[in-house]
Amino acid sequence: MPEGILCNKTPIKTDEQLKLTLSDSRGTKYYAEMLELEVDSDALWALIQKTMKSRTKTWFEICAHCGLCANSCFLYQVNGRIPQQVPSYKIQSTLGEIVKKKGKVTNEFMRHCMDVAWSQCTCCNRCGMYCPHGIDMGVMFGYLRGLLYSQGFVPWELKIGSGMHRVYRAQMDVTTEDWVETCEWMAEETEEEWPGLEIPVDKQNADIMYTCNAREPKHYPEDVAEAAILFHVAGENWTVPSEGWEQTSLSMFAGDWECCKDNVQNVYDAIERLNPKRATGTECGHAHRATVIEGPYWTGRPDGLPPVPYIHYVEWLAEALRTGKLKIDPAKRIKEPVTLQDSCNYVRNQGLKDVTREIISYIVEPGYFVEMSPTKEHNYCCGGGGGFNGIGMYREQRNVALRTKMNQIIDTGCKLVIAPCHNCWDAIRDLEEEYEIGIRWSFLKPLIIGMLDVPEHMLPKDEE
Amino acid sequence: MYDFLTGPMLWLTFAVSFGGLLVRIVLYIKGLDQQLDRVAYRAHMGYGLKGAFNSIISFLNPVGARLWRIRPGFTLMFFVFHIGIVVTPIFLIAHNVMLQENLGISLPALPTCVADILTWAAVVAGLLLTLRRVAFPEVRILTTGYDYLMMVITLAPFVTGLLARYGIGDYQFWLTAHIITGEIWLLSLPFTKLSHVVLFFMSRAQLGMDYGIKRGGMKGSSLSW
Ligand code: SF4
Ligand code: SF4
Ligand code: SF4
Numbered sequence: 311m312p313e314g315i316l317c318n319k320t321p322i323k324t325d326e327q328l329k330l331t332l333s334d335s336r337g338t339k340y341y342a343e344m345l346e347l348e349v350d351s352d353a354l355w356a357l358i359q360k361t362m363k364s365r366t367k368t369w370f371e372i373c374a375h376c377g378l379c380a381n382s383c384f385l386y387q388v389n390g391r392i393p394q395q396v397p398s399y400k401i402q403s404t405l406g407e408i409v410k411k412k413g414k415v416t417n418e419f420m421r422h423c424m425d426v427a428w429s430q431c432t433c434c435n436r437c438g439m440y441c442p443h444g445i446d447m448g449v450m451f452g453y454l455r456g457l458l459y460s461q462g463f464v465p466w467e468l469k470i471g472s473g474m475h476r477v478y479r480a481q482m483d484v485t486t487e488d489w490v491e492t493c494e495w496m497a498e499e500t501e502e503e504w505p506g507l508e509i510p511v512d513k514q515n516a517d518i519m520y521t522c523n524a525r526e527p528k529h530y531p532e533d534v535a536e537a538a539i540l541f542h543v544a545g546e547n548w549t550v551p552s553e554g555w556e557q558t559s560l561s562m563f564a565g566d567w568e569c570c571k572d573n574v575q576n577v578y579d580a581i582e583r584l585n586p587k588r589a590t591g592t593e594c595g596h597a598h599r600a601t602v603i604e605g606p607y608w609t610g611r612p613d614g615l616p617p618v619p620y621i622h623y624v625e626w627l628a629e630a631l632r633t634g635k636l637k638i639d640p641a642k643r644i645k646e647p648v649t650l651q652d653s654c655n656y657v658r659n660q661g662l663k664d665v666t667r668e669i670i671s672y673i674v675e676p677g678y679f680v681e682m683s684p685t686k687e688h689n690y691c692c693g694g695g696g697g698f699n700g701i702g703m704y705r706e707q708r709n710v711a712l713r714t715k716m717n718q719i720i721d722t723g724c725k726l727v728i729a730p731c732h733n734c735w736d737a738i739r740d741l742e743e744e745y746e747i748g749i750r751w752s753f754l755k756p757l758i759i760g761m762l763d764v765p766e767h768m769l770p771k772d773e774e
Numbered sequence: 775m776y777d778f779l780t781g782p783m784l785w786l787t788f789a790v791s792f793g794g795l796l797v798r799i800v801l802y803i804k805g806l807d808q809q810l811d812r813v814a815y816r817a818h819m820g821y822g823l824k825g826a827f828n829s830i831i832s833f834l835n836p837v838g839a840r841l842w843r844i845r846p847g848f849t850l851m852f853f854v855f856h857i858g859i860v861v862t863p864i865f866l867i868a869h870n871v872m873l874q875e876n877l878g879i880s881l882p883a884l885p886t887c888v889a890d891i892l893t894w895a896a897v898v899a900g901l902l903l904t905l906r907r908v909a910f911p912e913v914r915i916l917t918t919g920y921d922y923l924m925m926v927i928t929l930a931p932f933v934t935g936l937l938a939r940y941g942i943g944d945y946q947f948w949l950t951a952h953i954i955t956g957e958i959w960l961l962s963l964p965f966t967k968l969s970h971v972v973l974f975f976m977s978r979a980q981l982g983m984d985y986g987i988k989r990g991g992m993k994g995s996s997l998s999w
């Protein structure tokens with residue numbers, strides 16, 4: 311059987327196919343079909359020749375096989391330092407072999423590559439900082455994932471994830487109507503407590519356009535409400551687009567580059583349509599990476615920048631606190647040891663290490679903030695990045711991976727962890743569930759709302 | 775024989791070696807692709823160059839990058855090896871005499887004892903680096919015959935040079951062997967992994983530009999490698 315009904319080289323493009331794949335519980339049938347999936351060596355080699363240029367080629371050629379990257383990888387460290395987890399080995403024994411064999415590899419080998427690409431690398435890009443030659447295995451694994459995806463060798467959840475993005479332009483089945491309704495519903499609910507609060511949809515020429523992670527309207531609508539409260543208190547002239555509001559990209563984790571482009575374009579179209587001065591996303595790392603850092607390239611923008619300045623939520627928050635648009639009541643500041651998770655996707659990948667600490671300086675009583683070690687751009691992945699969190703087949707490996715963050719957190723002695731990244735937040739929740747070390751974790755939004763010094767006129771009448 | 779090796783053959787070797795390395799640099803730059811690499815090289819050249827410079831300097835400096843600082847033992851071996859290999863041949867007095875005779879130019883020459891120490895240090899460091907390949911599982915798994923061959927090609931001119939220098943055995947033989955292995959080494963530069971003599975700078979610069987332009991440089995935070 312060259313291609314299966316569920317497992318094949320064609321991306322999920324229709325609702326029927328999506329539902330069909332979803333109904334295959336845990337991907338049992340999908341993975342069974344994968345055993346028979348044929349590798350199209352010619353197509354694979356053609357794709358490599360077209361896309362593998364200086365950077366990757368040189369990286370393979372000059373890798374000194376020195377093993378200095380070994381310790382940089384948290385997965386190597388946490389898996390008993392087995393040599394199979396050395397970053398350079400992981401990429402040479404997978405992508406390296408495919409290239410050497412000019413694409414003539416077996417089904418079994420491709421499945422092995424899939425295991426390595428999705429369960430032995432989270433594309434956290436840390437190794438790139440520790441290789442003398444500047445070889446970034448995270449980038450190479452991203453590339454490998456693209457090749458594997460094009461041949462149908464991709465974990466079930468991510469095939470579905472990118473299918474969701476293709477069909478709904480969101481990582482979950484949230485339609486435009488669902489989204490707009492959620493906004494209206496949240497605005498109504500929140501307005502009771504915050505008179506005058508609005509969630510303006512499709513407002514033209516606002517100062518800031520807000521985009522989010524589809525999991526928020528789907529499972530945590532209070533997050534949308536919290537964003538609204540903070541914009542409201544800050545007096546922002548803001549809006550959300552009815553279309554192009556979802557900025558995450560499971561397709562990036564899946565290696566479905568065509569889909570990535572389509573999704574980002576959808577967000578950029580919303581910007582063109584509504585003409586906001588700036589845009590900001592929610593507290594999510596990979597969404598920011600997809601829409602702001604990589605997205606401009608997917609859509610072919612020559613300056614590598616989004617159509618308008620597009621900041622991460624922590625940048626907006628730091629600015630609002632700095633300029634006094636949001637005021638913290640000093641009595642309500644955090645007075646317990648607290649630590650901060652630096653998300654690879656906007657810290658190592660966009661340098662936003664100082665703004666988060668600036669926020670900390672406003673909300674934590676001096677002396678209570680404890681850095682993890684290592685920290686900032688040298689911080690380790692939470693353990694669930696790059697799609698790892700969501701893949702059932704690799705749950706066990708993911709749980710092992712969580713131990714790095716667990717140990718880092720335990721070493722700080724803190725019981726509270728601030729995690730301004732959705733995926734890191736999930737990973738930390740899972741690590742508490744799995745290892746029960748007795749910690750709490752939080753996004754910034756709820757923390758800040760709890761400490762706001764709200765002007766009198768904004769409070770509901772009966773509380774005055 | 776000697777005249778041929780130090781005459782036409784030497785010039786051919788230089789031409790192929792340096793010409794080849796130049797070609798590698800040019801091809802590298804031509805193969806960079808803004809869309810595929812996802813780095814706007816042209817649009818933000820200033821940020822890019824700043825990032826490239828930061829990236830290169832951090833790794834040329836033995837205490838510049840965190841990588842070097844957290845592994846002092848390896849770092850020492852690594853720098854001794856590379857400094858010995860790069861500095862000695864260029865500034866060795868005997869090489870200078872040859873340059874003087876052929877081209878009429880000369881570079882400042884190293885005092886003989888310094889050159890001796892550097893050469894010995896490079897050879898010892900090279901051997902230790904090789905031992906490391908065998909000793910540590912994380913390096914062993916990466917190492918292939920090719921890596922050992924590279925080390926042999928690299929160390930051969932130094933070992934033969936030392937043998938000639940101390941007159942162990944037949945001086946003329948070791949001198950000829952030194953020249954031949956030296957030429958093999960030079961000829962290997964553009965065609966093997968040794969191309970990293972220039973591609974190191976290119977690759978470092980590329981990742982530096984990536985960080986300088988896209989991954990934080992434009993946010994005003996300079997990366998501490
Ligand atoms: S540190 Fe760099 S050069 Fe050394 S083995 Fe790892 S990838 Fe290769
Ligand atoms: S990108 Fe991260 S997870 Fe992947 S090999 Fe490098 S350090 Fe390990
Ligand atoms: S989930 Fe967070 S820490 Fe993990 S890779 Fe993504 S951004 Fe990094």
